[in-house]
Amino acid sequence: MGFSKNFMWGGATAANQCEGAWNVGGKGMTVSDVSTAGTVSDPRYTTYITKDGKPGKAIMFQELPEGAHRAVLDEYYYPYHEGIDFYHHYKEDIALFAEMGFKIFRMSISWARIFPKGIEKEPNKEGLAFYRRVFEELKKYNIEPLVTIFHYDMPVYLEEELGGWGNRELIDLFEKYACVLFNEYKGLVKYWLTFNEINSPILLRNYIPNYPKSRMKEALQILHHQFVASARVVRAAHEISPDMKVGAMLGGVCSYPLTCNPDDVLATQKRQQDDFYYCCDTMARGKYPYYAQRFWEEYDVKLETKEQDFIDIQEGKVDMITFSYYSTGCTTVDENAEKAKGNFTTGAKNPYLQYSEWGWSIDGKGLRYFLNELYGRYQLPLMVVENGLGAVDQLEANGSIHDPYRIAYTREHVKAMRDAIHDGVDLLAYTYWGCIDLVSASTGEMKKRYGFIYVDRNNDGSGTLKRYKKDSFYWYKKVIESNGEDVD
Ligand code: BG6
Numbered sequence: 264m265g266f267s268k269n270f271m272w273g274g275a276t277a278a279n280q281c282e283g284a285w286n287v288g289g290k291g292m293t294v295s296d297v298s299t300a301g302t303v304s305d306p307r308y309t310t311y312i313t314k315d316g317k318p319g320k321a322i323m324f325q326e327l328p329e330g331a332h333r334a335v336l337d338e339y340y341y342p343y344h345e346g347i348d349f350y351h352h353y354k355e356d357i358a359l360f361a362e363m364g365f366k367i368f369r370m371s372i373s374w375a376r377i378f379p380k381g382i383e384k385e386p387n388k389e390g391l392a393f394y395r396r397v398f399e400e401l402k403k404y405n406i407e408p409l410v411t412i413f414h415y416d417m418p419v420y421l422e423e424e425l426g427g428w429g430n431r432e433l434i435d436l437f438e439k440y441a442c443v444l445f446n447e448y449k450g451l452v453k454y455w456l457t458f459n460e461i462n463s464p465i466l467l468r469n470y471i472p473n474y475p476k477s478r479m480k481e482a483l484q485i486l487h488h489q490f491v492a493s494a495r496v497v498r499a500a501h502e503i504s505p506d507m508k509v510g511a512m513l514g515g516v517c518s519y520p521l522t523c524n525p526d527d528v529l530a531t532q533k534r535q536q537d538d539f540y541y542c543c544d545t546m547a548r549g550k551y552p553y554y555a556q557r558f559w560e561e562y563d564v565k566l567e568t569k570e571q572d573f574i575d576i577q578e579g580k581v582d583m584i585t586f587s588y589y590s591t592g593c594t595t596v597d598e599n600a601e602k603a604k605g606n607f608t609t610g611a612k613n614p615y616l617q618y619s620e621w622g623w624s625i626d627g628k629g630l631r632y633f634l635n636e637l638y639g640r641y642q643l644p645l646m647v648v649e650n651g652l653g654a655v656d657q658l659e660a661n662g663s664i665h666d667p668y669r670i671a672y673t674r675e676h677v678k679a680m681r682d683a684i685h686d687g688v689d690l691l692a693y694t695y696w697g698c699i700d701l702v703s704a705s706t707g708e709m710k711k712r713y714g715f716i717y718v719d720r721n722n723d724g725s726g727t728l729k730r731y732k733k734d735s736f737y738w739y740k741k742v743i744e745s746n747g748e749d750v751d
Contacts, residue, residue, distance in 0.1 A: 264684060264685050265681055265684065265685075265746065265747055265748060266680075266681065266684060266746050266747040267684075268746065269691075270366075270690070270691070270692070270693075270746065270747070271366040271367035271407060271646075271691060271692035271693070271694075272364065272365065272366050272367070272692075272693055272739075272742070272743045272746075272747075273360070273365040273366055273367035273368050273369065273406070273407075273409075273692065273693070273694045273695070273698070274360060274363075274365060274368060274369070274694055274695045274696075274697075274698020274699070274715070275368075275369035275370070275409075275648055275649055275694035275695065275696050275697070275698065276349070276368075276369065276370050276371075276697065276698065276699065276701055277370070277371045277411065277414040277415070277416070277459065277701075277704075278370065278371045278372060278373040278376075278414060278416055279293065279295035279343050279346070279371075279373065279414065279415065279416040280343065280346060280697075280701040280702045280703075280704060281346045281347050281349040281699070281701040281702070282346050282348075282349045282350045282373065283343075283344065283345040283346035283347065283348040283349065283350050283351075284345075284346075284348070284350035284351065285341075285343060285344045285345075286344075287350065288350075288376065288387075288389040288390060288393055289376070289379060289387040289389045289390060290373065290375050290376045290379060290387075290390060291375035291376075291378070291379025291380050291381075291418050291419070291420065292333070292335075292375065292418070292419045292420075293373060293374070293375045293416045293417055293418055293419060294309070294333065294415075294416070294417045294419060294422055295343045295415065295416050296335065296341060296343060296344065296419075297309050297310050297311070297333040297334065297335060297341070297419070298323060298341065298342075298343060298707060299320070299339045299340065299341060299342075299707060300340050300341070300342045300706075300707035300708065300722060301323075301705075301706045301707045301708070302706055302708060302710075302722075303620075303621055303622075303706055303708075303711075306322045306323060307322075307323040307705075307706065307707045308320035308321060308322060308323060308339075309321050309322075309323055309325075309327065309333060310333070310334060310335065310336045310339055311327050311328075311331040311332055311333050311334055312331065312332050312334045312336075313328055313330065313331045314328075314329070314330030314331065314332075318334070318336050318338075319331065320339075324467055324470070324471060325471065332423060333419050333422075333423065340723065340724060342702045342707045342708075342709065342722075342724065343702055343707075345720075345724065346701060346702055347699065347700060347701050347702070347718045347720060347728065348728055349699075349701075350393070352728065352730070353396070353397050353400060354400055355730060356699055356716070356730070357397070357400045357401055357403075357404065357406070358404075359699070359716055359730060359732070359736075360404070360406060360698065360699075361404035361406060362740065363698075363715065363736060363739050363740045363743060364740055364743035364744055365404075365406050365698075365743070366405070366406060366407060366692075366743075367406060367407045367408075367409050367454070367692050367694060368401055368406050368407070368408055368409065368694070368698075369408075369409040369410075369411065369456075369648050369649075369694040370397070370408065370409075370410060370411070371410065371411035371412070371413070371414035371416065371459065372394055372410060372411070372412060372444060373390075373416050374412075374413065374416060374417065374418055374421075374440055375416070375418040375419075376389075376390030376393065376394075377390045377391060377440060377443060377444070378418065378436075378439075378440055378443075379418065379420075380418055380420035380421070381417075381418040381420055381421040381425075381433075381436055381440070382420065382421070382425075382436060386443050386447075391443075391447055394448070395447070395448070395451070398448060398451040398452060399451070402451065407453065407454060408451070408452045408454070409454040409455075409456065409646075409648065409692070409694060410444070410448075410452050410454070410455050410456070411455075411456045411457075411458075411459050411512065412437075412440070412441050412444065412455060412456065412457055412458070412496070413437070413457065413458045413459060414459040415459060415460075415463075415704065421433060421436065427485070428464075428485040428488050428489060429481055429484055429485055429488070430488075431488050431491075431567075433488060433492065434488055434491050434492040434495065437492040437496065438492060438495045438496055438499060441457075441496040441499065441500075442496075442499050442503070445499060445500050445503040445504065445507065446503060449503060449504050449507075450504075452507075453506055453507055453508060454507075454508050454509075454510070455500060455507060455508070455509045455510070456509070456510050456511070456512040456585060456648070457489075457492070457493035457496050457497065457509060457510075457511070457512070457581075458489055458492075458493060458512060459512050460512060460513060460514035460587060460607070461486070461489055461493070461511065461512065461513055461542050461546070462486075462513050462514050462516070462538060462539055462541070462542040462543075462607075463514055463607075464482035464483075464485050464486055465479075465482055465483070465486065465537065465538060465541065465542070466514055466516070466538055466607050467482065468482070469538075469607075469609050470609070476562055476563065479562040479564070480562055480563065480564050483558075483559065483562065483564045483566065484564075484566060484567060486542065487566050487567075487568060487572070490542075490545050490546065490572075490576055491572045491575050491576060493511070493546060493579065493581075494546070494549075494575045494576045494577075494578065494579025494580070495575050495579055496509065496579070497509040497579035497580065497581055497582070498575070498578050498579040508582040508583060509581055509582055509583075510581050510582060510583040510584060510585045510646065511542070511543060511546040511547065511581040511583075511584050511585065512585045512586065512587075512648060513539060513542055513543055513584070513585075513586045513587075514539075514586070514587055514606065514607040515539075515586040515587050515588035515589075515606075515607070515608070515633060515649075516534070516535065516538040516539040516592075516607050516608050517588070517591045517592075517608055517629050517632070517633040517636075518531050518534050518535060518538075518591065518592045518593060518594045518608055518610055519531065519591060519592075519593050519594070519613070519629075520593070520594060520595070521593040521594060521595035521597070521600055521610075521611045521613075522595065522597075524595075524596070526596045527594060527595045527596055527597075530594050530595065530596050531594040534594050534610075536552070536554050536558070537558055538607070540552060540640075541554075541555065541558060543584060543637075543641075545576065546580070546581050547580060547581055547584060547641045547643055548580065548641075549576055549577040549578070549579070549580040550573070550576060550577060551576075581643070582643070582644070583643055583644040583645065583646060583691065584637055584641055584643050584644075584645050584646075585645065585646040585647070585648040586633075586637075586645075586647065586648065586649075587606065587607075587648065587649030587650070587696065588629075588630050588633060588647055588649065588650045588676075589605070589606040589608075589623055589649070589650060589651070589696075590605045590606060590608055590619075590623040590624040590625065590626055590629075591605075591608050591613065591616075591624055591626040591629035591633075592605050592608035592609050592610035592611070592613070592624065593610050593611040593612070593613050594610050594611065595610070595611045597611075600612070603618065603622060603624060604618075604621065604622035604623060605622075605623050605624060606623060606705075608624075612624075613626070619652060619653065619654065620653075620654060620655060621653055621706075621711060623653075625652070625672055625675070627672075627674075627675025627676050627678060627679045628675075628679060629679075630647070630650070630676050630679040630680065630683070631679040631680075631682045631683045631686070634647075634679075634680070634683035634686075634688045634690065635683055635686055635688060638683075638687070638688040638689060642689075643689075644689045644690070644691045645688065645689065645690050645691065646690070646691050646692040646693070646694070647676075647680065647690070647692070647693045647694070648692070648694045649694070649696035650673075650676050650693070650695060650696055651669075651672070651673070651695050651696035651697055651698075651713040652668060652669045652672035652673070652713065653697070653703060653711040653712065653713050654666065654668055654669060654711070654712060654713075655710055655711075655712070656700075656712045656717060656733065658717060658719065658731060662731050663731075663733075663734070664717045664731060664732075664733040664734065665733075665734050666733045666734055666735050667734070669713075669715075669733070669735045670734065670735050670738045673695065673735065673738075673739070673742075674750045674751075677693070677742060677747055677750050678750060680693060680747070681747055695713075695715070695739070696713055697712070697713025697714055698713075698714060698715055698716065699714045699715070699716040699718060699730070700712045700713065700714035700716065700717055700718040700720070701713070701714070701718075708722050709721055709722050709726075710722050714733065715732070715733055715735045715736040715739050716730050716731070716732060716733065716736060717730065717731040717732075717733050718730055719731070
């Protein structure tokens, strides 16, 4: 048993990382627009003006000084401002996706293109028209769009004036925004995802040194609002068009115990619960899981809720589960164990795995394991909506790019999906992350390239933006043509 004939092969992007045109077509400013460029060793910053009018910067995800306002400052470079200019190149890019044989393309909508501040009464027509053009272009090639409604791209106004997702007013605003999309694109878009990597507010505690307990309290309150918002949106989509399928999207935390010490095993189980299942259980089963109380107590959390929230969460269970999967990590109680980086699955270093240039483990078999874990738990259809290798590529004088490392990485993951399907997992789609080179979310670099399509753009913003086909482009085309049979 291999991939079904309806299996959807494709690729994935996000608006802020590829569209560019940050202040074009009536778009409002988002938190992405004030993110500087970093590297694997230097952080990205958020730039701002203090309440006394002084320019400043805070490491991405850290809090800004009280009263500061996000601002674009002359002395910094902001890689998201132009991205890879998908906004103006979408026809050419979609034609290349079609040439590879894509059946599905994951993209996100920037909230601020539709509602520049997030609070307007009427949507911005130019923003709606832009995405309509993109969907119509995809339709020309029979490529199904898979649309993320919120991919880390918050209108600044909502963050600063309303206090972001900590404020429950955002639930209504989000529902309104999503319903505009559902009504507008009914018939054009069937597959939707509510929040990209919804578990990310929890995961931040693994990244920010000395993460204060108070921020975890906030994170869990934020998540409560997002669960309600997501559920209401799932329900609304089904009412607007019974054809629509709406999925949960999570950062795929897959962690192994570093040793068979029962303490490591228990620590791993707890970590999976807190970092991943807390969100996934709630969205798939329509209620908070049994260990939620234990989790809340650990951070002294008393959620502010309304009775109706629990009804909404129950009525808005997702149709499918989707996740990003780049690497796996190991969990241990041994504080001296060697540490490793990773997308979300950080922790101890796994001696059995290879690591990428950015220090993320490469673990194809882990994907088979994870798919089985998820399907076993939920029996809901799954999609792998992000997976890929960020690496440095060399553009040769003749326009070719030889990227056997990317082919090797993807091959292992395609095989793992095939094995998981053979195990009985219901897997609907695979959208390779950054199918076209785009700006890295964690580092803001162009140098960390994922694409099957190379974009001539450099870390400093130089380059022609010309697109080139990498060796992996031809390889993926063959994989799709053979429906996953020929991966050599
Ligand atoms: C995921 C995000 O966490 O990882 C993407 O959803 C991101 O937006 C991807 O780009 C890869 O991370 P990075 O930092 O290599 O771009």
